[in-house]
Amino acid sequence: MVARALPSREEVLAILDTVMDPEVPVLSVRELGIVRDVAVDDVGAVTVTVTPTYSGCPAIRVIEDDILAAIHSAGIADVRMVTVYAPAWTTDWIAPEARAKLKAYGIAPPGPSEQGGLVQLMRARAAVQCPYCDSMDTETRSEFGSTACKSVQWCRKCGQPFEAFKAI
């Protein structure tokens, strides 16, 4: 077997750009902010630092397996995953280009993450723009959706139900 050249950090980052989130397959694990850091030491050992989105997200194991498989398939054997919880994952890390991909996929991108008090009930909710017809005349049907990261919305103008990425 021919020994490959030591991997570079840039090479690993490029590989991670191809690893899509299993629940939101238009965004890579880097675009979602799950990958916090990549380090390659002087013998070529790779450390990928990740943070979970929601603490109970059932996809996290799959995501970690997908990351390892993608790096392994590039011929890089020495890979270690490290999970960190701080700083806590926030949708504010999703960049404008990634937000555009979400919208094109039919998921309304998140607004700014909410700060404010511990218990805020019946607050005025910022209107979510319909990803299909761009109307702001929409309503929240449920704060909880098909995955932990999404809520269920309904567009009064075009009558289309859609999901929105929760701001957290």
Add this chain to the structure above:
Amino acid sequence: MTSPVLPPPAEEPNALFELLLRLGDDRLVLGSRLSEWCGHGPILEEDIATSNVALDLLGQATMFLRLAGQVEGKGRDEDALAYFREAVEFRCCQLVELPRGDFAFTMARQFLFDVYAVVTLDALSRSGNADLAAIAAKSLKEAKYHVRHSGEWMLKLGDGTDESHRRVQRALDELWRFTPELFASDDIDRAMQIAGVAPDLAQLKLEWERLVREVIGAATLTLPNDVSRLAKARGGRVGAHTEHLGHMLAEMQIVARSHPGATW
């Protein structure tokens, strides 16, 4: 007959291990109770909501129990702690282990717990223990979503129909005696407070009660006035539980115990 066994002195890391079990077990047990609604929710949205909240709580339990296992240093991971401890080794409060009851009971219990969760996690996010602070800060974001859900249900049920009001009021009356336990400070809590790891529970109680009373009042509900006459729950934090916990654990643990080490 030997003399009663005294608990070991509450010092680190034992006190920290106990604190993490309390935090993890509350969430493991309540998450399991909530997940009983999966497939049985009164409407589809609530089926999804209760399952989502259950999943968050189980995820938080995983983080707290994993750290507990690391602090203990005996090689137990979160699964070993969840599936291979007996009821007397669980450190959850009794509030979370009660059967789910009807939807009003589930939401009233959830509301009381969710407010407790946000004030606790908010304080713990400033803990002197960095690992604990990180888990608390992460969990707090989710807990704020949870309390919005359960709190708005208190408003809808309390200020809803005669029947919804009657049911949620009855649930509050039944649940109130389980709330003093949440703030009953013991040696573990005092050791952790002195160490700068955990907050003063008396302060937390004030904040909790203020937030709870605000929502209960807006929901046209009342809280029992004379708490001195209530048979207050106590002992969950040291392993004294209601009869209900053992039954729940039997169901939760049987697969892991029947097939130890199984994977799929």
